[in-house]
Amino acid sequence: MVQLNNVRMVYSSSGTEALNGVSFKVDDGEFVFLVGPSGSGKTTIMKLITGEVNATSGRIIVNDFDMRRIKRRKLPQMRRTLGVIFQDFRLIENMTVYDNVAFAMRVVGASNRQIRKRVPYVLELVGLEGREKRFPNELSGGEQQRVAIARALVNNPRMIVADEPTGNLDPVRSLELMLLFEKINSMGTTIMVVTHEKELVNAFAKRVISIDNGVVIGDGMDGYFGNEA
Amino acid sequence: MTEWMGISGMKLNRVGYLIREGFRSIFTHGFMSFASVTIIMACLIIMGSVSLLSLNIDALIKDLENQNEVVAYVDEKINDDAQIRAIGDAIRTIGNVQSAEFVSRGEAMDKFMSNYDSDLMEGIDETVFRHRYVIHLTDISLMAQTKAQLEAVDGISEAKAHTQYAKAFVSIRNVVTVVSLVLIVILVFVSIFIMTNTIKLATFSRREEIAIMKMVGATNSFIRMPFVIEGLVLGILGGGLGYLAEWGIYDGLTVKVVGSMAGSFLNIIPFTSVALFVFIIFIGLGILVGVFGALNAIRNYLKV
Ligand SMILES: Nc1ncnc2c1ncn2[C@@H]1O[C@H](COP(=O)(O)OP(=O)(O)O)[C@@H](O)[C@H]1O
Numbered sequence: 001m002v003q004l005n006n007v008r009m010v011y012s013s014s015g016t017e018a019l020n021g022v023s024f025k026v027d028d029g030e031f032v033f034l035v036g037p038s039g040s041g042k043t044t045i046m047k048l049i050t051g052e053v054n055a056t057s058g059r060i061i062v063n064d065f066d067m068r069r070i071k072r073r074k075l076p077q078m079r080r081t082l083g084v085i086f087q088d089f090r091l092i093e094n095m096t097v098y099d100n101v102a103f104a105m106r107v108v109g110a111s112n113r114q115i116r117k118r119v120p121y122v123l124e125l126v127g128l129e130g131r132e133k134r135f136p137n138e139l140s141g142g143e144q145q146r147v148a149i150a151r152a153l154v155n156n157p158r159m160i161v162a163d164e165p166t167g168n169l170d171p172v173r174s175l176e177l178m179l180l181f182e183k184i185n186s187m188g189t190t191i192m193v194v195t196h197e198k199e200l201v202n203a204f205a206k207r208v209i210s211i212d213n214g215v216v217i218g219d220g221m222d223g224y225f226g227n228e229a
Numbered sequence: 230m231t232e233w234m235g236i237s238g239m240k241l242n243r244v245g246y247l248i249r250e251g252f253r254s255i256f257t258h259g260f261m262s263f264a265s266v267t268i269i270m271a272c273l274i275i276m277g278s279v280s281l282l283s284l285n286i287d288a289l290i291k292d293l294e295n296q297n298e299v300v301a302y303v304d305e306k307i308n309d310d311a312q313i314r315a316i317g318d319a320i321r322t323i324g325n326v327q328s329a330e331f332v333s334r335g336e337a338m339d340k341f342m343s344n345y346d347s348d349l350m351e352g353i354d355e356t357v358f359r360h361r362y363v364i365h366l367t368d369i370s371l372m373a374q375t376k377a378q379l380e381a382v383d384g385i386s387e388a389k390a391h392t393q394y395a396k397a398f399v400s401i402r403n404v405v406t407v408v409s410l411v412l413i414v415i416l417v418f419v420s421i422f423i424m425t426n427t428i429k430l431a432t433f434s435r436r437e438e439i440a441i442m443k444m445v446g447a448t449n450s451f452i453r454m455p456f457v458i459e460g461l462v463l464g465i466l467g468g469g470l471g472y473l474a475e476w477g478i479y480d481g482l483t484v485k486v487v488g489s490m491a492g493s494f495l496n497i498i499p500f501t502s503v504a505l506f507v508f509i510i511f512i513g514l515g516i517l518v519g520v521f522g523a524l525n526a527i528r529n530y531l532k533v
């Protein structure tokens with residue numbers, strides 16, 4: 001569950017006002033698209049949700065954690081409730097597919113037994129069985145993004161947030177990826193996907209939150225409203 | 230402690246993982262690791278040598294201060310036995326004198342010669358030496374007073390007490406102590422600086438892993454651990470090798486000093502009697518430098 005209440009964000013380094021009073025709520029189990037042209041503030045929203053930056057004002061709740069009050073010591077606990085996916089995959093190049101996914105479990109303290117049980121399961125879920133021993137540069141873009149999704153899923157988060165996950169993929173791979181997100185959503189995980197690809201969004205009948213210039217300009221089931229970038 | 234180390238509730242699997250990662254990084258940055266170990270070693274050896282020098286001067290001062298011996302030299306013109314005996318009697322009437330033993334210039338020379346290489350002393354004859362009384366005092370605290378009384382005795386040209394030498398050594402010791410303290414502070418900072426940069430290299434080459442660890446919710450103490458282990462290993466290595474080198478250098482130098490002229494009446498502290506102390510200090514400082522360097526290096530990554 002994610003809730004933003006009148007959130008303003010001014011980057012102090014440049015003085016840029018990235019968000020100017022953004023409010024919306026995503027309930028557990030939902031699948032939403034966050035759309036808007038480039039520079040509209042989508043990534044800023046993602047960073048606020050993951051706790052990478054702090055809002056200038058307003059209230060943000062992420063899976064029961066109040067991001068305004070959260071102590072630095074509690075941030076890891078909050079982050080374990082999220083699975084984060086980026087446009088550029090962010091895999092570790094010198095680790096195999098298996099190790100990239102196992103790494104995420106290992107660093108939050110999972111036992112070898114848990115890892116051996118869980119990793120093959122999520123790799124199969126994202127359709128990467130048989131690719132365990134490959135290295136990222138031996139995979140296609142779509143496959144690399146699946147590894148990133150497996151890594152985001154492996155610690156069983158309540159919610160997946162993906163920032164332009166299809167940005168580096170061709171239309172067919174993009175569609176496949178969205179179908180995978182839909183499948184994950186149907187298993188109970190909340191999904192929030194940032195994109196500016198109109199066709200892709202309109203291919204699914206999902207809730208769409210549109211933002212432009214740091215404000216929400218639409219929120220509903222009627223497809224992509226935003227100005228195209 | 231456990232909170233900081235992140236070991237609370239940590240499974241063996243994780244400990245093994247962290248230690249492996251710590252060691253892996255050392256070999257990945259072989260040159261910088263080598264450089265930081267060498268710098269720590271060099272710093273420790275400089276510190277250790279200056280401190281051991283100061284320790285030796287200290288021991289020497291104590292030695293000198295504890296000797297309640299005063300040497301009263303007989304006027305060079307006096308060679309007559311009876312006259313010398315009369316001087317001795319006069320000395321013994323002084324209240325604080327416990328005993329006074331006559332040492333002739335011949336005996337003084339023999340004693341001196343026995344301490345040194347005989348070929349070095351060739352051509353020295355006994356006229357260089359003076360007749361003297363070696364006097365022991367009842368109360369060392371009255372040294373200055375007694376010395377004056379001795380010098381007032383007819384036929385005594387001067388009286389010398391070891392405490393006078395001790396005073397000179399005290400000022401040397403003070404200088405050495407100040408120098409060594411300043412050196413220690415500077416060198417610890419230099420070592421931490423080098424260590425920080427070595428480990429920064431490691432954090433930089435693993436910045437993607439660090440970012441992913443943070444993203445998936447690894448705790449800061451967990452993220453720090455491999456780097457702290459790397460710092461620890463480098464620090465202990467530098468401390469241990471520095472200790473061995475210090476031992477060798479100290480033993481080598483003392484053999485030389487003892488064999489030389491000045492060394493024969495110095496009581497040099499054997500390394501074995503300070504070995505444990507030096508070992509603990511070296512390893513301790515190595516650990517300190519390693520851990521501080523690591524924490525310093527990783528600090529920027531853990532801000533958010
Ligand atoms: N770290 C930053 N420092 C300063 N300004 C930033 C930073 N990140 C983003 N911005 C600015 O904030 C605005 C919103 O950016 P962003 O959230 O990245 O938009 P989007 O993801 O929708 O393209 C832009 O004007 C951008 O230049």
Ligand SMILES: [Mg+2]
Pocket residue numbers: 042043044163
């Ligand atoms: Mg963006």
